[in-house]
Amino acid sequence: MSTSEQAAAGVAPTAGAAALPLPVLEIRDFSISFATETGDVKAVRHVDLSLAPGEIVGLAGESGSGKSTLALGACRLLRPPAIITGGSVIYRGRRVGPEGVEILDLTAHELRALRWREISIVFQSAMNALNPVLRVEAQLGDVIDAHLNVSREEKHERLNSLLDMVGIPRARLRSYPHELSGGMRQRIMIAMALATDPEVVIMDEPTTALDVVVQREILAEIAELQKELKFAVLFITHDLSLLLEIADRIAMLYGGRMVETGTGEQIHHRTAHPYTRGLLNSFPSVRGPRRKLAGIPGSPPDPRDMPPGCPFQPRCRFVKSECATVDMQLLPAEVEDPQHLTACPYVKVGEVEPAGAATPATIREVL
Amino acid sequence: MDDPVMTANDSTATDLGPVVLEAKGLYKDYKLGRGPKASVLSAVRDVSLQLRRGAVVALVGESGSGKSTVAKLLAGQERPTSGEVLLDGEPVHHSGRRGFRAYKSEVQMVFQDPFASLNPTHRVRYPLERAVRLHRSELGRQAVADELVRLMDEVRLNPAEEFLQRYPHQLSGGQRQRVSIARALAVRPRVLLADEPVSMLDVSIRLEVLDVIDHLRERFELAVLYITHDIASARYFAGETLVMYAGEIVERGPSEDLSQSPAHPYTQLLLAAAPDPDRLGAPIDERLAGSARQAGSTPTTTVGCRFSSRCPLADDHCRAQSPPLQAIDEHRAAACWRLDLAAPNLVQRQREERSVALPQ
Numbered sequence: 001m002s003t004s005e006q007a008a009a010g011v012a013p014t015a016g017a018a019a020l021p022l023p024v025l026e027i028r029d030f031s032i033s034f035a036t037e038t039g040d041v042k043a044v045r046h047v048d049l050s051l052a053p054g055e056i057v058g059l060a061g062e063s064g065s066g067k068s069t070l071a072l073g074a075c076r077l078l079r080p081p082a083i084i085t086g087g088s089v090i091y092r093g094r095r096v097g098p099e100g101v102e103i104l105d106l107t108a109h110e111l112r113a114l115r116w117r118e119i120s121i122v123f124q125s126a127m128n129a130l131n132p133v134l135r136v137e138a139q140l141g142d143v144i145d146a147h148l149n150v151s152r153e154e155k156h157e158r159l160n161s162l163l164d165m166v167g168i169p170r171a172r173l174r175s176y177p178h179e180l181s182g183g184m185r186q187r188i189m190i191a192m193a194l195a196t197d198p199e200v201v202i203m204d205e206p207t208t209a210l211d212v213v214v215q216r217e218i219l220a221e222i223a224e225l226q227k228e229l230k231f232a233v234l235f236i237t238h239d240l241s242l243l244l245e246i247a248d249r250i251a252m253l254y255g256g257r258m259v260e261t262g263t264g265e266q267i268h269h270r271t272a273h274p275y276t277r278g279l280l281n282s283f284p285s286v287r288g289p290r291r292k293l294a295g296i297p298g299s300p301p302d303p304r305d306m307p308p309g310c311p312f313q314p315r316c317r318f319v320k321s322e323c324a325t326v327d328m329q330l331l332p333a334e335v336e337d338p339q340h341l342t343a344c345p346y347v348k349v350g351e352v353e354p355a356g357a358a359t360p361a362t363i364r365e366v367l
Numbered sequence: 368m369d370d371p372v373m374t375a376n377d378s379t380a381t382d383l384g385p386v387v388l389e390a391k392g393l394y395k396d397y398k399l400g401r402g403p404k405a406s407v408l409s410a411v412r413d414v415s416l417q418l419r420r421g422a423v424v425a426l427v428g429e430s431g432s433g434k435s436t437v438a439k440l441l442a443g444q445e446r447p448t449s450g451e452v453l454l455d456g457e458p459v460h461h462s463g464r465r466g467f468r469a470y471k472s473e474v475q476m477v478f479q480d481p482f483a484s485l486n487p488t489h490r491v492r493y494p495l496e497r498a499v500r501l502h503r504s505e506l507g508r509q510a511v512a513d514e515l516v517r518l519m520d521e522v523r524l525n526p527a528e529e530f531l532q533r534y535p536h537q538l539s540g541g542q543r544q545r546v547s548i549a550r551a552l553a554v555r556p557r558v559l560l561a562d563e564p565v566s567m568l569d570v571s572i573r574l575e576v577l578d579v580i581d582h583l584r585e586r587f588e589l590a591v592l593y594i595t596h597d598i599a600s601a602r603y604f605a606g607e608t609l610v611m612y613a614g615e616i617v618e619r620g621p622s623e624d625l626s627q628s629p630a631h632p633y634t635q636l637l638l639a640a641a642p643d644p645d646r647l648g649a650p651i652d653e654r655l656a657g658s659a660r661q662a663g664s665t666p667t668t669t670v671g672c673r674f675s676s677r678c679p680l681a682d683d684h685c686r687a688q689s690p691p692l693q694a695i696d697e698h699r700a701a702a703c704w705r706l707d708l709a710a711p712n713l714v715q716r717q718r719e720e721r722s723v724a725l726p727q
Contacts, residue, residue, distance in 0.1 A: 062569040063540075182430075211429035211596060216640040238570055241642040282570045284599040286626050286641045293603060295574030299539040315571075 022092055023050035024232050025074070025119070025200050026100075030087030032066070032073045034303075035080070041303045043069045043082070045256045048330070049234075051200060056226065056233040058247030058264075060240045060279075062300045066256040067236045071202050075119055076103060076111060093118050093199040117147045120193040122186075124205040129189060130177040136188055137173040143195045162191040166221060183214035187221065194225065202234045207242075219246055240276075241283050244268050249339070252276050255301040255311025257328050262340035270349045272333035272342035275312045277352035310344070318347050384420035386456070387590040388441060388474060388558045391415050393450035395436050410436045412614045413450075418558055418590035423581070425593045425605035425622060427637070433614040434594045438562045441592065442476045443467060472502045475551035477580075479563035481543035485535040491546050492531040498553035518549040521586075522579050541572035545579060552583060559584070562594045577604055598637055602626040610634050613673035616692060620699030630701040630710040632678045672704065680705045 032044040044066040051057050061067040072078050074089045084104060091114065092100035106114065123129040131139055140162060144155050163170050166187040177185055186206060193201050203222070207215040223246060226233055235247060243250050244264045252260040252273065260273040271277045278296035285291075298315040307313050309324040316323070323346070330341035333349050395411040411433045418424055428434045439445040441452060443461045452459045454473060461467040478484040485494065495518060499511050506514065519527035522545040535543055544564060551559060561580060565573040581604065584591050593605050601608045601622055608622040610631065618631040629635045672690050675681035685704050692702040695713050707714045 062571060212598075212640040212642075213429065213636055239642065240570070245642060279571055282574055284597075284603040285643065286599040286602060286638055287643055290603065290623070293574055295578070296571035297575070299541055299572060300569055 021052050022098055022100075023090075024053045024092055025051040025234070026088075026090045026092070027070070027074055028088045028090075030070065030074070030089065031085045032069055032078065033083050033085050035083060036304075038304070040083075040085075042085075042306065043256050043303055044073065046087070046328070047253070047256075047258050049251055049258070049261075051232045051234055053199070053232055054226070054230045055249065056235060056247050058243035058250040059234060059236045059253060060238065060243050060250060061253035062238055064255075064300050064303055065253040066303075067253050068204055069256075070253070071121075071204060071234060071236055074103065075115060075121065075202070076106075077121075091118060091200070116143065116198065117196050118198055119200040119202065120196065120198040122189050122193045122201065122203045122206045124208060127177070127182070127185060127209070130185060132177055134176070135173070136175055136177070136180075140173070140188070140192055140195060143192055147196045158195065162195055165194065165225065166191045181214075182210055183218060186210060186214075186218055190218075190222065190225070194229065194231075197229070198231060200232050200234065202236070204236045205238070206235075208237065208239070215242075222246075240267075240279050241285075252279075255306055256303060257311055257343065258330060259312065259328075259343045260333070260341065261330065262333065262337075266333075266337070266340040270334065270340070271352050272340065272347070272349045273312075273344050274316050274318050274347055274352050278315070318344075318351075320346065322346065384422055384588070384590075386417045387420050387454070388418040389416070389453040389456070390437070390441060391451050391453060393437065393440055393452070394448045395433075395440060395445060396448045410614050411440065411447075414611075414614075414616055415450075416592075416609060416616070416619075418592055420557070420590050421584060421588040422607070423584060423591040423593050423605040425595060425601035425608045426611060427595055427598050427601050427608055428611035429596055429637075431613075432611040434611050435562055436614075437611070438476065438560045438592065438594055441558075442474055442560055443470055468501070472554045473556055474558040474560065475554060475556040477544070477547050477551050477559065477561045477564045480567050481540055481547050482535075482567070484547055485543055487535050489534075490531065491533050491535070491538070494550050495531070495546075495553050498550055502554035514553070518553055521552060521583060522546070522549045523575075524549070539572075540568045541576055544568060544576050548576075548579060548583070552587075555587070556589070557587075558590045558592070560592045560594070563596070564593075565600075566596065573600075597641075598626060598634075599641055610637065615673060615702065617674065617703070618699075618701040619692070620695075624699060628710070628713060630695055630699065630706060630713050631674075631703050632680055632705075632709050633674050634701075635709070636677075672702075680708050 027047060027049040030044060030047045031042065033040040033042050047070055049057070049059070049070070059067050059071065069078065069082070073082065073084055089103040090100040091103055092098055095118065101114070103114065137159060140159055141155060144150060144158055150158065159173060160170050163173060168184055168187055172180065172184070180188065190206070206222070207218050210218065219242070222233070235243065237243060244267065247264055249261065249263055250267045251258055252267070252275065254275050260267065260276050267276060268280065271280060275296070278294070281294045282296065284293055296315050301311050301314070307324065309326045310316070310328060313319045313323045326345060328343045330343055331345060332338055333340045333342040393411055393414045394409065397408045397410055399406045399408050414437055416424060426434045426437060436445065440447050443459065454470070459470060461470055492515065495515050496511060499506065499514050515531060516527040519525070519530055524530040524542060524545055530542070538546065559580070564580065565576050568576060577600070580591065583589060593601065595601055598608070605622050608620065608625050609616050610618040610625070610633065612633045618625060618629070618634045625634065626638060629638050671686040671688055672678070672681065675685040678685065682705070690702045690704045692700045694700045695706070695717050703709055
C-alpha cells in the first residue's frame with residue numbers, strides 16, 4: 001500500500017528518496033469495534049489514513065460509516081464499549097520529532113499532554129459543545145490554562161488575538177453562548193481548537209448545522225487560517241461536494257471500510273469506486289445543465305449486519321459473486337498515479353460513468 | 368456528463384392545474400417578553416403564495432427566515448396575525464375540532480426529523496391506522512387493513528406487513544421518513560406541506576425520498592410545498608421557487624430561471640455559497656470571506672430592506688424604505704430597489720419587451 005510504503009521509506013530516510021514530508025498523523029490498519037451483547041460490531045475495519053503537515057484531508061462517509069469513530073478513536077477519545085482492536089496511530093509533530101509517538105501506547109498522562117496541545121478537535125454541534133452557563137472568555141481561558149503555562153496577561157492577550165483571528169469582536173468574550181449566532185458559536189469552537197497552536201486539527205462536521213452562506217464563510221475562514229498557521233486538517237463530513245472544493249485529498253469511507261482515496265480532481269473526474277460515483281450522482285447541482293440524478297438504492301449498511309467482502313455489494317450496480325470474497329485491499333485505481341486508490345478490483349476508472357439510467361431512484365424531470 | 372435535461376415547459380409550469388391552497392398577505396408576529404419591555408418579532412411579513420394541483424412549489428431560505436412559520440400557518444397550527452389562507456378559494460376558519468379535522472384531511476404535513484415525528488413506543492401500524500380510522504371512518508376493518516398495505520406500497524416499504532409490525536427504532540432514517548409520508552397520505556390529502564423532508568437524511572437516500580414524494584404528487588395530483596434550505600434541490604424538484612429572507616419573499620420565479628439567472632442580491636449570495644464541485648481547486652471565494660465579518664443574525668430592523676445590512680448594493684433608499692415584490696416578467700418577481708444594478712440583463716430584457724411595466 002502506498003501510504004505505508006511512503007512511511008516505511010520515511011522512517012529511514014535515504015538520500016535519494018523524494019522530499020516527501022513525513023505524515024504528521026499516520027493511521028495504519030486501524031480497527032475499532034463496539035462490544036455488544038450480541039457480539040462485536042466492527043465499526044472501523046483496517047483503515048489506513050495519513051495526514052501530511054499542512055494538508056487538508058477530507059474524510060467522507062454517511063452516517064454509520066465510521067468516520068467520526070475513526071477520528072475519535074485515533075485520539076483515543078472513545079470509551080467502552082468501543083475497543084480499539086488493532087492497528088497503530090503515529091503522531092509526528094515538530095515538538096515530538098520525526099520518529100513520532102504511538103498514540104495507542106500513551107499513558108493517560110502523556111495523552112493529556114498530547115491532546116489539544118498537538119491534536120485538537122472542532123466538534124459538530126457548537127450548541128452542545130459549549131457550556132451554556134459559562135462566558136466565552138471562561139471557556140476559552142480554560143483551554144489555555146489547562147494546556148499552556150502562561151501568565152494572566154499572556155492569556156488575556158491570547159484570548160483577544162484568538163477572537164481577532166476568527167473575526168469576532170473582542171467584546172464577545174463576555175457573551176454567553178446563547179447570545180451568539182450559530183456561525184459565531186462555530187467560530188468560537190474553531191478559536192478554541194486553535195488556542196494552543198496545534199499541528200493537527202480534526203474537524204468533525206464543523207459546518208453541517210449551519211446555513212449555506214454561513215457555511216461558506218466559515219470554510220473561507222478555515223482555509224485562511226490554515227494557510228496562515230499551517231496546521232493539518234482532517235475534515236470529516238457527509239457532504240462530498242464540499243470536500244471536493246476544500247480538501248487536498250479525500251478518503252471515502254463506507255461501512256467502516258476505506259473504499260477510495262484520491263485528490264478532489266481524481267475523485268470527481270476519474271471516479272473509481274461505484275459508491276463514490278453513486279454519492280456524486282446524488283447531489284443536485286445549482287450550476288450547469290440539469291443532469292439526470294440518481295441516488296443510491298437501498299439503505300446505508302447496518303454495522304451489526306455487514307455482508308462478507310465488500311460492504312457496498314447490496315447497493316452496487318456492478319455487483320457479482322466475487323464481491324462476497326473481495327478483501328478490500330486498496331489498489332491503485334490508475335497505473336500512473338499511486339495516490340489514487342480503490343478497494344474495488346473489478347470496476348475500472350471510467351466504467352462507473354455515466355450513472356443514473358439503470359437506477360430506480362431517478363428524480364423525474366418535474367412537469 | 369449525461370444528457371442535459373432542460374424542459375422547455377418549465378416557465379409555464381405554474382399555469383397548470385387549479386389553485387388548491389393559497390396564502391394571501393400572511394403576517395405573523397410573535398410578542399417577545401412582557402410589559403413595557405415587550406418587543407415584536409415579525410416572523411412572516413406579507414407572504415402570498417399559491418399551491419396548484421399536481422405541482423411543487425419550493426420555499427427556500429436559511430434558518431430563521433420564516434419558512435417553517437409559513438408552513439405552520441398553512442397547516443393551521445398557527446393563526447396568522449393578519450392575512451388569510453384560502454382552500455379552494457374559500458377562507459379557512461378552523462372553528463372547533465371538527466372543522467380543523469376536516470381541514471387536516473385536505474392539508475397534511477411531513478416534518479423534518481423522522482426520529483422525532485414518530486412515537487417510539489408504537490409500531491408503524493399504529494399512526495397509520497389511527498389516521499385512516501379518524502379521517503375515513505366509513506372503512507371497515509378489512510378495508511382499513513388493505514389500505515395500510517396499499518399505503519406502504521405507495522412509499523415503497525416492502526414487504527408491507529413486515530414493516531407495519533416494526534417499531535421506529537428498527538427502521539433507517541429514510542424508511543422512517545417514508546412512514547411519515549405514508550401517515551400524511553393516509554387521510555388522502557390534496558396538499559402536502561413538506562418541511563425539510565430530507566435534510567436529516569443521508570445524501571445517498573435523499574433522492575429516493577424526494578422521488579417517492581414526486582411519485583405521489585403525480586399519482587394523487589398533490590399540491591406540494593417543498594420547504595428547504597437547499598436551493599439546488601429546489602431547482603430539480605420544484606417548478607416554482609420562492610426565496611425567503613427575514614420573513615419576506617424576496618424573489619419568486621420558475622426554479623430553473625431563478626437558479627440560473629438570480630435577480631435579487633440575496634438569491635445571488637445563496638447561489639454563490641452553494642457547494643460546487645466544478646469550482647474544484649479554486650480558492651474559496653474571497654469576496655465572501657470578506658463579508659464573513661459583517662454577516663450575522665437575521666436583522667431586527669423593520670425599516671427599509673431587510674437585506675440592506677448585508678447587501679453590497681444597498682443605498683440610503685434601501686435602508687429607508689422596504690421594497691415591494693415587483694414583477695420582472697410574466698413569471699418572475701423580486702423585491703429589490705436596485706434591480707437595474709443587481710440583474711441588469713433581466714431588467715433590460717423586461718424594458719425591451721415592455722410586457723409588464725415596472726411601478727417606478
